[in-house]
Amino acid sequence: MLLILGADLILSGPRETRTVPIKDFYRGLYETALKPGEILAEVKVPPAPKGSRTLYLKYSSLSANDWPCLGVAALFRGSGKRCEDLRLAVGGLADKPLLVEGMELARNETVTDSLLDQIALIVDKQISPISDLRGSEWYKREMARVFVKRAIRELAEDNPHL
Secondary structure: OHHHHOOEEEEEOOOOEEEEEHHHOEEEOOEEOOOOOOEEEEEEOOOOOOOEEEEEEEEOOOOOOOOOOEEEEEEEEEEOOEEEEEEEEEEOOOOOOEEOOOHHHHOOEEOOHHHHHHHHHHHHHHOOOOOEOOEOHHHHHHHHHHHHHHHHHHHHHOOOOO
């Protein structure tokens, strides 16, 4: 959720305090932008755009634990099923969460199955799923498609202007 809202992280160390956009914080598996001696001191979260709705969906393929196979964060602003702004982020698929680029294609478009298919294709081209106990690369790609579409559809259908 912090990715789609554009949060900034305040990192504090012995010599300096600096601000890092959350999209630049994650570097890889167990790797962050923290320098030696730094701590995460503050998270600044801007408000969601007026009239927008947000949703986070998590899918855990193993019922024995709660570590997600994937998570999808979505922000939708629009009138009815007509989209004015769409933001997506996915996590749990690879070595770091991803803010999906290219969602401008949905601007001023009506949410239809065709548009959802186009968005799923954009997401598929940007993700690099890692096979692990929670699923193979193929399985995670399929689940990403399903959950991205589900999140957008739910936000568009639940839109208060519908």
